[in-house]
Amino acid sequence: MVELTRLTLDEVHHLALRALQANGVSEDHATAIADTVTAAERDDCKSHGLFRIPGYILSVRSGKVTPDAVPEVRELAPAVVQVDGKNGFAPLALRVGRAPLAEKARQQGIAALAVTNAYHFAALWPEVEALGEMGLVGFACVSTMSYVAPAGGVKPLYGTNPMAFAWPRADRPPLVFDQASSASARGEIMLHERDGHAIPEGWGIDAQGQPTTDPAAALAGAQLPFGGYKGAAIALMIELLAGALIGDVFSFEATEIDTQDGGPSIGGEWMIAIDPARCIGSGDRQAQLAYAETLFAKILQQDGARLPSDRRYAARLRTPTEGITIPQTLYDELHALGNG
Amino acid sequence: MVELTRLTLDEVHHLALRALQANGVSEDHATAIADTVTAAERDDCKSHGLFRIPGYILSVRSGKVTPDAVPEVRELAPAVVQVDGKNGFAPLALRVGRAPLAEKARQQGIAALAVTNAYHFAALWPEVEALGEMGLVGFACVSTMSYVAPAGGVKPLYGTNPMAFAWPRADRPPLVFDQASSASARGEIMLHERDGHAIPEGWGIDAQGQPTTDPAAALAGAQLPFGGYKGAAIALMIELLAGALIGDVFSFEATEIDTQDGGPSIGGEWMIAIDPARCIGSGDRQAQLAYAETLFAKILQQDGARLPSDRRYAARLRTPTEGITIPQTLYDELHALGNG
Numbered sequence: 001m002v003e004l005t006r007l008t009l010d011e012v013h014h015l016a017l018r019a020l021q022a023n024g025v026s027e028d029h030a031t032a033i034a035d036t037v038t039a040a041e042r043d044d045c046k047s048h049g050l051f052r053i054p055g056y057i058l059s060v061r062s063g064k065v066t067p068d069a070v071p072e073v074r075e076l077a078p079a080v081v082q083v084d085g086k087n088g089f090a091p092l093a094l095r096v097g098r099a100p101l102a103e104k105a106r107q108q109g110i111a112a113l114a115v116t117n118a119y120h121f122a123a124l125w126p127e128v129e130a131l132g133e134m135g136l137v138g139f140a141c142v143s144t145m146s147y148v149a150p151a152g153g154v155k156p157l158y159g160t161n162p163m164a165f166a167w168p169r170a171d172r173p174p175l176v177f178d179q180a181s182s183a184s185a186r187g188e189i190m191l192h193e194r195d196g197h198a199i200p201e202g203w204g205i206d207a208q209g210q211p212t213t214d215p216a217a218a219l220a221g222a223q224l225p226f227g228g229y230k231g232a233a234i235a236l237m238i239e240l241l242a243g244a245l246i247g248d249v250f251s252f253e254a255t256e257i258d259t260q261d262g263g264p265s266i267g268g269e270w271m272i273a274i275d276p277a278r279c280i281g282s283g284d285r286q287a288q289l290a291y292a293e294t295l296f297a298k299i300l301q302q303d304g305a306r307l308p309s310d311r312r313y314a315a316r317l318r319t320p321t322e323g324i325t326i327p328q329t330l331y332d333e334l335h336a337l338g339n340g
Numbered sequence: 341m342v343e344l345t346r347l348t349l350d351e352v353h354h355l356a357l358r359a360l361q362a363n364g365v366s367e368d369h370a371t372a373i374a375d376t377v378t379a380a381e382r383d384d385c386k387s388h389g390l391f392r393i394p395g396y397i398l399s400v401r402s403g404k405v406t407p408d409a410v411p412e413v414r415e416l417a418p419a420v421v422q423v424d425g426k427n428g429f430a431p432l433a434l435r436v437g438r439a440p441l442a443e444k445a446r447q448q449g450i451a452a453l454a455v456t457n458a459y460h461f462a463a464l465w466p467e468v469e470a471l472g473e474m475g476l477v478g479f480a481c482v483s484t485m486s487y488v489a490p491a492g493g494v495k496p497l498y499g500t501n502p503m504a505f506a507w508p509r510a511d512r513p514p515l516v517f518d519q520a521s522s523a524s525a526r527g528e529i530m531l532h533e534r535d536g537h538a539i540p541e542g543w544g545i546d547a548q549g550q551p552t553t554d555p556a557a558a559l560a561g562a563q564l565p566f567g568g569y570k571g572a573a574i575a576l577m578i579e580l581l582a583g584a585l586i587g588d589v590f591s592f593e594a595t596e597i598d599t600q601d602g603g604p605s606i607g608g609e610w611m612i613a614i615d616p617a618r619c620i621g622s623g624d625r626q627a628q629l630a631y632a633e634t635l636f637a638k639i640l641q642q643d644g645a646r647l648p649s650d651r652r653y654a655a656r657l658r659t660p661t662e663g664i665t666i667p668q669t670l671y672d673e674l675h676a677l678g679n680g
Contacts, residue, residue, distance in 0.1 A: 077449025077618035079419045109417025112450045153645030165577045177573040227567020233517040237505050244632035247620035278417035280587035292584035305493030
């Protein structure tokens with residue numbers, strides 16, 4: 001049995017902030033990272049929570065990431081803004097790009113944000129949710145490192161390449177989904193390996209390209225896209241959008257240049273924001289959002305059906321009062337990191 | 341054995357055009373439909389070829405579609421153009437919107453096209469391919485009628501909701517994919533039923549929500565999304581983009597109002613065009629496209645791997661000289677339709 005310790009969300013934030021700052025991460029970066037890690041713990045998304053902090057720090061210690069990089073904003077076109085992460089972490093670059101992206105979406109109806117030269121280690125949903133909270137439709141995608149075989153192939157090439165989408169709702173949090181284009185998260189396979197469990201069929205193939213339920217064999221071979229060739233097509237689209245479109249690396253290149261220090265890899269992120277009221281003739285935002293609710297009601301009429309973000313939002317109601325738990329060993333590690 | 345007849349692509353176009361015009365479809369609409377049907381036959385996409393012409397005509401005969409509608413173009417925002425199909429067929433509405441969409445993409449970097457109030461019966465790939473041929477990145481999606489169960493649910497709600505994507509390539513046709521968010525096309529299940537074959541597991545559930553390999557039971561029950569809840573999330577996103585975002589119907593409403601005349605249902609289509617050169621600081625389009633080719637080369641290095649559009653483009657090399665074949669019965673039907 002893993003010994004757990006309980007923390008308030010404020011304690012989560014403080015623990016993350018202190019560990020990062022004690023290891024040379026600038027206040028702006030440390031705050032942006034602590035915010036995203038705290039949001040993950042608040043929503044019970046453990047795989048993007050405090051568990052990630054040691055990785056961030058390893059990538060600073062190895063010299064790979066510039067821990068005090070100042071992201072640079074540049075307008076590339078009336079509806080396209082670029083943020084050059086300057087070899088720093090992505091959360092601050094994304095934060096810096098959010099207001100110009102939203103402003104352009106309101107002005108032009110649709111706009112895009114290209115984040116380049118940044119290290120990604122967080123979930124995508126906080127970024128699109130932030131756009132949804134501003135009344136905008138949000139889309140984001142990012143490539144990672146080579147883990148997933150292309151359609152018909154058997155060797156790793158694409159990243160697990162997640163995409164996220166947000167739709168704004170009146171008087172409640174946006175509808176959001178955030179999903180990898182691989183059949184499973186890489187971390188899920190690692191957890192099966194650690195616990196000595198077989199993985200489900202369809203998650204991976206071994207180094208010879210044969211289907212396997214052995215997690216170690218799948219990690220040494222390749223992950224499979226979700227839904228066969230259709231998921232592979234989405235992974236390919238994301239390689240192009242977060243890579244060639246914005247002048248950043250593909251997953252296979254991120255893998256080649258990564259120092260394997262246990263931290264995030266470098267790459268690009270592509271986001272789109274749309275002002276829904278600019279996409280209908282009437283401009284009646286209230287009626288438009290009410291109309292979308294008729295679809296959500298139809299979904300929820302079905303026994304067992306649910307909206308994509310419901311589990312996260314349920315956790316969000318609990319954790320501000322109940323707090324969250326992490327393994328005592330992780331707490332001790334983060335506490336020690338906070339002492340430099 | 342089905343008796344086949346061979347036609348040149350010119351004959352395909354003429355046969356379609358004549359049948360449509362003899363049944364009251366205006367020259368502009370008939371030409372746009374004949375072009376898209378001929379492109380499908382040329383690329384060996386039979387399910388969107390001449391086979392569709394009787395359906396177009398049925399929907400005119402029933403009085404559902406306005407066969408001489410004049411689509412109306414309107415700028416909703418600097419980067420958003422709307423085409424109101426005026427209760428007519430989609431191919432002409434899309435054609436009318438293409439130039440303003442491309443112009444806006446070049447001006448603003450990214451732009452969107454909302455096609456509303458139109459009847460969709462064609463594949464999406466010709467539209468995004470046309471953008472790719474203009475050097476733009478293209479995305480399109482459309483909702484259909486209620487066939488697919490939502491995540492966790494067992495009753496039809498979403499359409500088969502395809503999405504298509506195009507990436508421009510120098511000196512060759514764009515990379516394109518076009519895929520339903522259902523595990524299979526509805527037509528595939530119908531073909532299995534006709535031929536007395538079981539369908540693969542994962543395509544559908546029966547009216548009680550149980551997995552089935554009986555095509556008739558799946559048609560009476562619900563289709564499943566590709567890749568489980570992740571495909572369902574994509575189907576949901578498409579309902580929102582091609583529905584509430586642009587003020588058009590959801591699939592469940594299209595089903596409620598459709599006259600079941602065997603023709604297309606009404607709905608919206610959402611497209612995005614991006615000028616890739618406006619998304620990089622250098623603006624060096626040539627280097628950008630060359631860079632994307634390094635990814636395509638990596639894919640093709642793997643035995644068995646292929647690019648999404650390869651099969652269609654291979655057919656396209658053959659059919660201008662070899663022609664195409666259709667069942668003699670379909671030829672006779674179209675020929676008779678052409679005589680009014």
